Amino acid sequence: MPRGDAEAVSTPFDLPDVEWTPVSDRLVLARRLVTAVGAVVGLAVVVAGAVLLWSPWWLVGGAALLALEGWQWWLAGRQVRAIGYAEREDDLLVRRGILFRSLVVVPYGRMQYVDVSAGPLERWLGIATVQLHTASASSDATIPGLRPEEASRLRDRLSRRGEARLAGL
Structure with missing residues (x-):
């Protein structure tokens, strides 16, 4: 399908005005x-x-x-270069994949709790994994490879936003 310069073909994975944060190398x-x-x-x-x-x-x-x-x-x-996340006003976006791409959108109001974990190899390398738990058992909102300070910041920020949205503030 031909396209002009003014006309852009978008996919479900190309979101306008979204600044993706990459994970650690x-x-x-x-x-x-x-x-x-x-x-x-x-x-x-x-x-x-x-x-x-x-x-x-x-x-x-x-x-x-x-x-x-x-x-x-x-x-x-x-x-790893394909993994990224973006914090928006009402939700968190998590993307991954090269051949089989995935984009997970987690509304802050649906978050039940945020889990930060790091195994021995991750601790040795100075990285951690943030996992979001929602009301849906099938959600795969996991962000691996974050620096521990970024994982803590994201955990606290997402928890505050989730509580605020759940309370209806």
Whole structure:
């Protein structure tokens, strides 16, 4: 479908006047470290299998494993760059995805509570995850890879806005 300069084709993911806040690049490192651990374990199995039960198929399996791990390494950066959030007056927007894109809109009045979590790897890298819990069990409003101070600020701000909207103020 041709379009002119004055006419813009929008998708459900292109929102006018929305300034997206990206997550920390440390999330890329976290995902790549997990990928590297998986590669090391997989290669250890391949090497042990090749030593104990020699077959050229072990080399093919090792090469395929390395190719898959390399692709996951590259993909981690792209996936993290696609994650972002935006605070608007009445709701929070969370986007993610490259091939399968997702945009979650959470009205502040629907929030029940805000959860901040960080596992050992996340704490070591200085990042945390904010998860919004709403009345809907199927909402996936999770923002991974935030600096702890940003996660705390967002938790407090969203909680205040949620309470204000719930109270009808």
